[in-house]
Amino acid sequence: MRAVIIDGYVDEPACFGVPPYISPYIRYIAGALREKGFLEHDIDYFTIDSLRTATPEDAQLLKKADIVVILSGMTVPGKYLRSSPITPGEIENLCTLASGIKVLGGPIRLGFSKEGGKGAKELGIDAEDTILAKSDIEAFVYDLFENGKLCDPEDISHRMRTVDEIGRWSKLGAFIIAQHPDYPHVMCEMETYRGCGRKVHCSFCTERFYGHSDHRPVADVIAEVSSLYDLGARNFRIGRQPDLLSYHAKDIGADVLQPSPDVLETLYSGIRKVAPELKVLHMDNTNPATMVAYPEQSLEILKTIVKYHTSGDIAALGIESADPAVVRANDLK
Known part of the structure; x- marks a missing residue:
């Protein structure tokens, strides 16, 4: 077939x-x-x-x-x-x-x-x-x-995939990058998790349609990078998540999940180990609410990002408006 x-x-x-x-x-x-x-x-x-x-x-x-x-x-x-x-x-x-x-x-x-x-x-x-x-x-x-x-x-029923499934499929499907017109200079978007952990969602955002956050095991993300790297990929962006600071964050009953700095250190050190000569390692999406609620843990993660990332990166904060009326009307973060 x-x-x-x-x-x-x-x-x-x-x-x-x-x-x-x-x-x-x-x-x-x-x-x-x-x-x-x-x-x-x-x-x-x-x-x-x-x-x-x-x-x-x-x-x-x-x-x-x-x-x-x-x-x-x-x-x-x-x-x-x-x-x-x-x-x-x-x-x-x-x-x-x-x-x-x-x-x-x-x-x-x-x-x-x-x-x-x-x-x-x-x-x-x-x-x-x-x-x-x-x-x-x-x-x-x-x-x-x-x-x-x-x-x-x-x-066939219409269903969500599981993190176990994409752990397998991401490695099996890594070969497809060689057919991309920009290969070997293609930028591989990497997923750590999807779905929003907020109790009230921003009105403009479609991430809520993916349901509750489902975090991929750190080892799976590293293994996927390794597979892509072995196939010639050298450019990576950890961009498929709504807030990188909240990857494997803990629910301690507060409005904002508590970050896990050790998890991000394990992720980044693992990526650098399996992809020692990568050319680009960037990120997308950090929630300023996480930084405000947990400044010490957030700072530790940001230092990890600075340590392992390549130059030219920015952390998108997604601040749509500072107008209090707009923030209230749209449940902005």
């Missing part, structure tokens, strides 16, 4: 996947297919930009694929220097061109918008054998196959 993965790009409050970045979701999908018996050479990967100048041979791959997986979704405002996210018309055309099962998913399951900050509309695709994964696309793709055969999509 053959599969094609199309990267229509994602941009979320806590995940970025626009070139030169590759989101972890792409690697999870590839790994899920590998675990279901697909060989590496049976899985082709395209960015939507590369398909805009596709060759006849590329079109034939789409037509011959047993499954075409399209990842997409922009839920934050973004301006991109050289890439343009997939459009509904392109999704429709690709789904019409492909002969096999088409699975569409990612943040686009919440609705389509050209960029975050604008109203999202339900995506209506009028193409045969096209399914919208209403939860995690990687889990849906995984469940579609049983004993080497494609199941009826109508019989």
